[in-house]
Amino acid sequence: MEHYHMNLTLKVWRQKNKNERGRFETFQVKNISSEMSFLEMFDVLNEQLVAEQKEPIAFDHDCREGICGMCSMYINGRAHGPWHHTTTCQLHMREYKDGDTIVVEPWRANSFPVIKDLVVDRSSFDRIIQAGGYVSVNTGNAVDANALPIEKQKADESFAAAACIGCGACVAACPNASAMLFVSAKVSHLALLPQGDPERKTRAVNMIQQMDKEGFGSCTNIGACEAECPKGISLENIARLNREYIGAVFSGSGEGNA
Amino acid sequence: MTLNSKIPAGPLDKKWESYKSTCKLVNPANKRHLDIIVVGTGLAGASAAASLGELGYKVKTFCFQDSPRRAHSIAAQGGINAAKNYQNDGDSTYRLFYDTIKGGDYRSREGNVHRLAEVSANIIDQCVAQGVPFAREYGGLLSNRSFGGTQVQRTFYAAGQTGQQLLIGAYQALERQVALGNVTQYSRHEMLELVIIDGKARGIIARNLVTGELERFFAHAVLLCSGGYGNVFYLSTNAMGSNVTAAWKAHKKGAYFGNPCFTQIHPTCIPVSGDHQSKLTLMSESLRNDGRIWVPKKQGDSRKPNEIPEDERDYYLERRYPAFGNLVPRDVASRAAKERCDAGYGVGASKQAVYLDYASAIERYGKVEANKQGLSNADARTIRELGEGVVKEKYGNLFEMYEKITGENPYKVPMRIYPAVHYTMGGLWVDYELQTTVPGLYALGEANFSDHGANRLGASALMQGLADGYFVIPYTLGNNLADDIRTKAIPTNHPAFEAAEKEVSDRINRLMNIKGKESVESFHKRLGKIMWDKCGMARNAQGLKEAVEEIKALRKEFWSNVYIPGEVKEFNPELDKAGRVADFLELGELMCLDALNRNESCGGHFREEYQTEDGEAMRQDDKYMYVAAWEYKGDSQFEMHREDLNYEVVHPSQRSYK
Ligand SMILES: Cc1cc2nc3c(=O)[nH]c(=O)nc-3n(C[C@H](O)[C@H](O)[C@H](O)COP(=O)(O)OP(=O)(O)OC[C@H]3O[C@@H](n4cnc5c(N)ncnc54)[C@H](O)[C@@H]3O)c2cc1C
Ligand code: SF4
Ligand code: FES
Numbered sequence: 001m002e003h004y005h006m007n008l009t010l011k012v013w014r015q016k017n018k019n020e021r022g023r024f025e026t027f028q029v030k031n032i033s034s035e036m037s038f039l040e041m042f043d044v045l046n047e048q049l050v051a052e053q054k055e056p057i058a059f060d061h062d063c064r065e066g067i068c069g070m071c072s073m074y075i076n077g078r079a080h081g082p083w084h085h086t087t088t089c090q091l092h093m094r095e096y097k098d099g100d101t102i103v104v105e106p107w108r109a110n111s112f113p114v115i116k117d118l119v120v121d122r123s124s125f126d127r128i129i130q131a132g133g134y135v136s137v138n139t140g141n142a143v144d145a146n147a148l149p150i151e152k153q154k155a156d157e158s159f160a161a162a163a164c165i166g167c168g169a170c171v172a173a174c175p176n177a178s179a180m181l182f183v184s185a186k187v188s189h190l191a192l193l194p195q196g197d198p199e200r201k202t203r204a205v206n207m208i209q210q211m212d213k214e215g216f217g218s219c220t221n222i223g224a225c226e227a228e229c230p231k232g233i234s235l236e237n238i239a240r241l242n243r244e245y246i247g248a249v250f251s252g253s254g255e256g257n258a
Numbered sequence: 259m260t261l262n263s264k265i266p267a268g269p270l271d272k273k274w275e276s277y278k279s280t281c282k283l284v285n286p287a288n289k290r291h292l293d294i295i296v297v298g299t300g301l302a303g304a305s306a307a308a309s310l311g312e313l314g315y316k317v318k319t320f321c322f323q324d325s326p327r328r329a330h331s332i333a334a335q336g337g338i339n340a341a342k343n344y345q346n347d348g349d350s351t352y353r354l355f356y357d358t359i360k361g362g363d364y365r366s367r368e369g370n371v372h373r374l375a376e377v378s379a380n381i382i383d384q385c386v387a388q389g390v391p392f393a394r395e396y397g398g399l400l401s402n403r404s405f406g407g408t409q410v411q412r413t414f415y416a417a418g419q420t421g422q423q424l425l426i427g428a429y430q431a432l433e434r435q436v437a438l439g440n441v442t443q444y445s446r447h448e449m450l451e452l453v454i455i456d457g458k459a460r461g462i463i464a465r466n467l468v469t470g471e472l473e474r475f476f477a478h479a480v481l482l483c484s485g486g487y488g489n490v491f492y493l494s495t496n497a498m499g500s501n502v503t504a505a506w507k508a509h510k511k512g513a514y515f516g517n518p519c520f521t522q523i524h525p526t527c528i529p530v531s532g533d534h535q536s537k538l539t540l541m542s543e544s545l546r547n548d549g550r551i552w553v554p555k556k557q558g559d560s561r562k563p564n565e566i567p568e569d570e571r572d573y574y575l576e577r578r579y580p581a582f583g584n585l586v587p588r589d590v591a592s593r594a595a596k597e598r599c600d601a602g603y604g605v606g607a608s609k610q611a612v613y614l615d616y617a618s619a620i621e622r623y624g625k626v627e628a629n630k631q632g633l634s635n636a637d638a639r640t641i642r643e644l645g646e647g648v649v650k651e652k653y654g655n656l657f658e659m660y661e662k663i664t665g666e667n668p669y670k671v672p673m674r675i676y677p678a679v680h681y682t683m684g685g686l687w688v689d690y691e692l693q694t695t696v697p698g699l700y701a702l703g704e705a706n707f708s709d710h711g712a713n714r715l716g717a718s719a720l721m722q723g724l725a726d727g728y729f730v731i732p733y734t735l736g737n738n739l740a741d742d743i744r745t746k747a748i749p750t751n752h753p754a755f756e757a758a759e760k761e762v763s764d765r766i767n768r769l770m771n772i773k774g775k776e777s778v779e780s781f782h783k784r785l786g787k788i789m790w791d792k793c794g795m796a797r798n799a800q801g802l803k804e805a806v807e808e809i810k811a812l813r814k815e816f817w818s819n820v821y822i823p824g825e826v827k828e829f830n831p832e833l834d835k836a837g838r839v840a841d842f843l844e845l846g847e848l849m850c851l852d853a854l855n856r857n858e859s860c861g862g863h864f865r866e867e868y869q870t871e872d873g874e875a876m877r878q879d880d881k882y883m884y885v886a887a888w889e890y891k892g893d894s895q896f897e898m899h900r901e902d903l904n905y906e907v908v909h910p911s912q913r914s915y916k
Pocket of ligand 2: 229
């Protein structure tokens with residue numbers, strides 16, 4: 001792989017806190033290596049700002065391996081940028097060339113208020129899980145793990161849904177700011193396993209209720225979420241969630257526990 | 259103070275059982291009046307908090323990320339060990355115990371390690387009951403794979419995302435307790451001080467990272483589950499935020515630090531590509547099952563790897579360790595790579611890398627596949643294609659990650675790898691009950707020093723974190739809290755809370771008022787370089803002494819020339835980082851002192867003065883068969899206390915992989 005260096009123009013959203021209005025600010029960065037990750041390019045910019053005794057740009061990140069779900073940049077109009085199945089931290093600068101302009105914004109959704117610059121508050125996702133995204137089993141109650149064989153295909157499907165990293169890109173990508181892909185991934189992960197079966201009806205209903213309460217928009221089958229999801233969570237999960245939900249409501253077991 | 263490890267009496271395999279059946283209990287009505295603080299929501303913290311919430315304690319959890327689900331545990335790839343013997347290949351509790359003691363190069367406690375092996379099987383049961391989607395076979399039963407340092411298949415996994423799935427399981431159990439009102443969760447909160455009242459840990463001071471306000475929290479007991487300190491090296495496979503602050507504050511308040519110099523350096527990571535490098539990415543140990551590691555036989559050879567003929571390649575692990583070949587333990591593989599690169603045989607632009615080559619595996623698998631498909635005279639290209647298909651199925655996600663980061667296709671060109679800091683075996687000293695030397699203060703998971711001795715085996719950190727949280731602390735905490743049921747909640751306007759908060763705010767103000775010229779990041783990088791060069795894969799007395807002086811000087815410079823932008827009372831990641839780097843600058847010194855004290859080579863600790871003629875590690879059991887537990891006595895003042903290790907069951911011997 002040939003390495004090269006580039007100069008770039010960055011237009012980045014700056015916002016002091018939740019209450020103040022934000023605006024774009026333009027920066028120039030020089031001599032960026034094509035081998036850097038996108039966040040390393042931001043490190044360079046931030047070091048430059050600190051050297052000028054200016055405030056660096058706040059952004060969320062932790063693992064930088066595409067697994068913790070913390071990074072969350074909306075890059076040139078796309079959640080996590082242009083690469084397929086890739087988080088912001090795994091995007092690398094060889095995607096860009098000298099002279100490019102890159103626009104970077106935070107996730108935009110009413111249910112993800114901006115904390116500062118590119119950092120948003122995603123605690124609504126925790127509250128959706130609290131509403132039912134679990135199996136009610138206390139420590140110490142378990143039977144032998146192999147006492148309950150699970151069909152490989154089911155297990156694999158459940159695993160594919162469980163791969164969700166809770167990043168919120170699906171919400172950011174959706175024109176309605178719906179959280180259906182996230183909710184459906186959790187409902188599917190558990191509904192496909194026998195362990196999750198006893199609570200499947202209340203789970204679907206309560207999680208959807210909480211999602212609505214948090215102010216996420218409704219799903220109109222646009223599919224932008226699936227296209228931008230870094231973990232390839234499929235729209236089939238939304239279809240499954242809808243079936244679970246309708247089944248639960250019609251069987252009358254959809255009494256929320258709220 | 260004499261160290262009492264509180265290992266129960268009796269035969270090794272009855273100790274835990276007898277502890278559990280005789281320890282004191284707290285009745286449910288009293289549990290409701292007992293507050294517990296859990297700092298950290300990784301595998302150790304989330305499992306502990308959920309289990310204690312279920313028991314009825316009033317729990318508060320803290321983490322610095324925006325959600326408990328993002329703790330560094332999420333990044334673990336390979337798997338989790340358990341002595342289930344589902345493969346019928348001769349595994350047992352004893353064998354897991356023995357492998358762990360031996361893998362740790364005989365520097366851990368028999369009693370603790372045996373308990374770990376005993377509860378390992380319960381962990382898998384618990385996780386499956388929660389809905390953790392482990393890999394399964396076609397018959398619907400759980401699948402296992404092998405990992406380094408063992409001869410059985412006891413590793414459970416969920417593709418390359420085992421840590422994620424285990425953590426999500428624990429996180430969901432935790433969120434359930436939040437919903438039930440048993441746990442209150444404080445995200446984006448960082449513990450910055452421990453509060454001690456009448457000699458007992460009774461609370462913490464935490465900074466709300468969104469508002470910048472300091473907040474006070476009372477509890478009858480405090481559990482530190484704050485992870486490891488590998489980031490003292492700046493570059494490591496740890497998440498960017500992983501830090502030592504919680505443990506270090508506790509250390510300065512009286513908790514001894516055990517074996518701080520025991521660091522694990524993982525042999526297969528993607529090498530540094532330039533000064534901009536912010537972290538290193540692990541390539542799972544499982545890749546060494548099929549890949550062959552080599553460097554050119556000629557020094558400074560600048561040919562492309564595919565242009566170097568077979569007989570001009572040095573498969574140095576196979577050459578040096580014919581019995582184990584590419585599958586020697588982590589510490590041995592790492593040192594061998596360093597030796598070749600230092601001698602001038604390294605590859606890639608930086609020359610700090612070796613090749614991990616899949617060409618022969620692709621060919622081997624391709625031939626097998628061609629046979630299976632009845633293609634008797636398949637040409638080389640078909641064989642290659644078939645072989646690539648097999649490799650993709652086994653390691654596809656890792657190859658993809660490698661390609662994303664390096665832009666090179668590892669199916670066609672050998673991967674470049676180099677060792678990187680990965681895990682810290684050292685940590686807060688704890689007794690059998692996981693209690694530190696401060697009464698009421700406990701340490702779980704990677705934050706404690708307990709079970710891995712001088713070297714951890716693959717897939718054992720996840721096991722230990724969950725063992726501590728799900729199965730050990732619920733008993734041992736009760737045993738101690740049974741004497742505390744009459745203690746009423748202490749109001750947080752108590753003078754001890756006032757004083758602790760003042761200490762924190764004074765320190766923050768001091769940091770902000772330095773208004774120097776150099777960034778926090780730059781100091782962190784400079785510290786990392788000292789640590790890596792002088793307290794890394796190979797250490798010697800001379801270098802360690804220099805490092806101590808260099809770190810002291812760097813610390814002085816930091817406290818007079820660091821620049822932190824922004825305000826205290828706002829979201830300010832630079833300030834968060836400054837506090838962490840300030841603590842690393844103190845810890846680094848202690849690590850070097852510990853490495854200097856330990857005049858032997860064992861596990862991940864390699865002192866160049868103590869090696870055999872052919873470069874293997876040499877332990878000094880007669881002198882160093884002990885845990886070094888360090889007490890903080892003031893700036894740069896540490897006193898070492900020994901906990902002697904007594905092996906009653908296992909007979910320590912020199913490890914050999916030839
Ligand atoms: C890339 C990688 C792969 C790995 N793969 C494996 C594997 O396959 N198998 C295996 O067994 N092990 C593996 N390990 C090791 C293992 O993942 C860790 O040792 C283990 O997960 C640590 O868990 P923990 O709960 O102790 O801490 P962590 O998961 O590190 O959690 C620390 C918690 O403490 C919180 N915290 C820290 N400081 C503070 C503070 N001051 N205030 C408030 N909160 C704080 C954090 O927010 C976080 O919630 C791997 C490690 C890495 C780096
Ligand atoms: S469904 Fe995909 S995009 Fe949405 S939170 Fe999960 S991983 Fe992120
Ligand atoms: S920083 Fe963890 S997924 Fe990007």
